[in-house]
Amino acid sequence: MKVHCLQGRTASGFVTFGGVWEKGEVPAASFQLTAPDGKTLPLQSKPMAFWPDGSIKWSAHTTDAALLKEGAELLPTPKEQPDSGIQIIKGPDACTLDTGVLRLTVPLGENLHCDFLVQDISVSGRKAAHKVYPVFLLERRNETEDVLETRVQKFHGVVQKAVLEEAGPLQATVAFYGENTHGECCSMPFVIRLSVWKVSAEMRFVHTFLFDGVEQRDFLKGMGIRFETELSGAVYTRHVQYLQEDKVFHECPQNLDSRFPHLGPKVCQAQLNGEISAANASEDMKQASQDIPIWRQYHLVQDSNRHYAIFKATHTACCRIRAQEGARAPGVMALTGENGGVMAGIRDFWQKYPGGLAANALDQENAQLSLWFYSPLQEAYDFRHYDTKSHPMTCYEGFEDLRPSAYGIGVTSECRVQFTDSLPSEQQLRQFADRLQKPPVVVADPAYYHEKRAFGYWGLPHPETKAGEQLETALDRAFSFYQREVEARHWYGLFDYGDVMHTYDPMRHCWKYDVGGYAWQNTELVPTYWLWLYFLHTGREDVFSLAEAMSRHASEVDTYHFGPLKGLGSRHNVRHWGCSCKEPRIGMAGHHRFLFYLTGDARLGEVMEDVKDADVSMSQNPHSMEKRPDGVIVPSARSGPDWSSYVSNWMTHYERTLDEAYRRKIETGIRDIAATPYGFASGPDYYYDPETGHLIYHGEIENTPNQHLQICMGGPQIWLETADLLEDDTLKTLLTRLGKFYYLPAEEKTRRTHGQIVNRPFSWPMFATAVSAFSAANTHDAELAKKTWAVLMESVPQNAGTDAFAPHSYVNGFAADGPYQEIPGISTNWVSQWCLNTLMCLEFIPDAMPQDGFIELKSPVSSKK
Secondary structure (H helix, E strand, O other), rough: OOEEOOOOOOOOOOOEEEEEOOOOOOOOOOOOEEOOOEEEEEEEEEEEEEEEOOOOEEEEEEEEEHHOOOOOOEOOOOOOOOOOOEEEOOOOOOEEEOOEEEEEEOOOOOOHHHHOOOEEEEOOOEEEEEEEEEEEEEEEEEEOOOOOEEEEEEEEEEEEEEEEEEOOOOOEEEEEEEEEEOOOOOOOOEEEEEEEEOOEEEEEEEEEOOOOOOOOOOEEEEEEEEEEEEOOHHHHEEEEEEEOOOOOEEEOOOOOOOOOOOOHHHHHHHOOOOOOOOOOOOHHHHHHOOOOOOEEEEEEEEEEEEEEEEEOOOOOOOOOEEEEOOOOOEEEEEEEEEEEEEEEOHHHHOOOOOOOEEEOOOOOEEEEEEEEEOOOOOOOOOOOOOOOOOOOOOOOOOOOOOOOOOOOOEEEEEEEEEEOOOOOOOHHHHHHHHHHOOOEEEEHHHHHHHHHOOOOOOOOOOOOOOOHHHHHHHHHHHHHHHHHHHHHHHOOOOOOOOOOOOOEEEEOOOEOOOOOHHOOOOOHHHHHHHHHHHHHHHHHHHHHHHHHHHHHHHHHHOOOOOOOOOOOEEOOOOOOOOOOOEEEEOOHHOOOOHHHHHOOOOOHHHHHHHHHOOHHHOOOOHHEEEEEEOOOEEEEEHHHHHHHHHHHHHHHHHHOOOOOOHHHOOOOOOOHHHOOOOOOOOOEEEEEEOOOEEEEEOOOHHHHHHHHOOHOOOOHHHHHHHHHHOOOHHHHHHHHHHHHOOOOOHHHHHHOOHHHHHHOOOHHHHHHHHHHHHHHHHHHHHHHHHHHHHHHHHHHHHOOOOOOOEEEEEEEOOOOOOOEEEEOOOOHHHHHHHHHHHHHHHHOOOHHEEEEEEEEOOOOOOOOO
């Protein structure tokens, strides 16, 4: 497997990437990474998924990205990698990690009750920090008609369990599980992962906040990680730096700008240059420092995606003054004393506003550096719903009952810290920011992923034909349009970044952000699959970045991680957790597998564990119940998107663990559907037994609205990959039959089903193009292949104009930044499915594309770099 650093990402720092292999190709997780000159590169490997015979399907590998500038080849080998590098010294309830540069102590074990994540950090023998711990603030509200009472409560972070997840020669990772608590008040759970690397002074934290409060009462006021860092020297030898767009904000907490005794500008410049120490300070400097104000607190807050401000204060009891402002902060600060200090930053800082970077107690030996994923200087975050009733008929919401629960949702943030032995330069700060904001990504070429059928079936480009060239232009325009919309419509914020909107409103020239089920997409019709398969198709970094943000958002905010709804998610709505429909398709593992297997992200692995038993949660959901003819109320499931989502969860859990119980559930459902009269065309609604996985057929449901939902929520993609994993042709046979059946005239459907299917709507024929293409390829049906391309292309003018995906411009009189672009009839449902089905048709029936092309495409719009 030949790999390379993805262009557009930083090629420095340690990186973890995924390898994909055919069945039987790799019997054990022993690998070698070789540079083009034959040199063996450092590598740490582990398995992530298996084929049923125990051979490796996906593997994870950690290496130094700086060594991959010319690419490298990953090969299975019987040789063991030398086990040297990070030293791990375990104690009864803690362990010490020593990277060769960085040495630190972390708690370890079960039933802990400690208040720190890390303590006693030293760098090359120098004491760098005393303690690292989570910080959390909650605003409690009690509102009546006449009075609004609010109080901010400081919570205390308690680590209850710490697990050494990875202990290799290049990387060590510790997972901390705990709660932010305040007396008898609700406790807010957290999961925090710390990673360190061989001969590195850098630490990476991945912080997950989980909401278990009451929306009407509990408002998020502050959340982050704090370092008590050791600063040496007098206050006037200490430095605070914030990286800005075009410069560095740089001050000393005590500025030696004294009127009497007069020190002059040369002293101030020498101070900023880091040239003044306690050893060479003059008597005038020491005398002046007795009466110069000390700015003990600094705080940069990004209060929107287009504005930040830097504040400072002398004391907590005094006012904050505004120091500087700007548009988009890179999210990096440094705090140093005479003998060095720390650079720190938050990834996606302005995109996931309102974050903050703060320094406190700058006159103390243990100064505080706080990385706020939610800044306490901002208004507290409100988890409440947008209305007191549901609007199912007028606004496309779920049911009459209102269930807008945020209980169990999460959000994940990432920060990095690097210890330094001197005052960092602007170049060092920018290099750190580049590695933080655009960390390395290591991948193979699209052709390799295609050869291995990574994530199932999708096609490579066919630029040699006019039709293939037109499709590439259309696919590029579709992606580019959404990439621009994220910026134009400001789809940013801690709980929003990564999602896109559902339906456009051409009358108001905006998306239907405030109209019930037409607002946030929440993975509806799997835009995740579209973006990730488009990345595999192109290998483009800009596609990877948009897909990465969507996966991170969907896996946390759109998914319930504990409680009665665990494993489910909320259907599209004005609030991500607002819709009364709680369904497995929203949180299913299929959305998250791409980023997990391509990067080895441990948090995503945890999320996929959260959803593996979503069928049990769904079977306790009142909206999934049906009454049998005997009057007994039992759980129900649709073959898609319910059962298909369960299969996604079970398949993922099975390939990661080879737990036969989950394979049996999949095979049970396959047999049940195969036993119906018409396969996937039957039902599509069933009674469901969550203990056995049985789908209990109870006849044909003529008035169902679910036939097209069966195939537009990832069903075909899930079933085909599952069929390959289990080497079970039954699923492929069922899909082949469905592909033949879907486009038949209604009279023919009635004839073939002996009058059992007469009026059932097989709506949205474009959604079925991947299935019909698969069927056409399997049965060598040239007419069906031709019909499939016609259906796919004829659907374009109905939704996006005859010039496929080419946006129109309009001038918004209230916009300060000029005209927006729009496609008036667009919806993300339609775009996601059109692009996804096109990518699969390129795999199954590329030779059936018309030689003269499809439609006229003008004015190419591209975001390709």
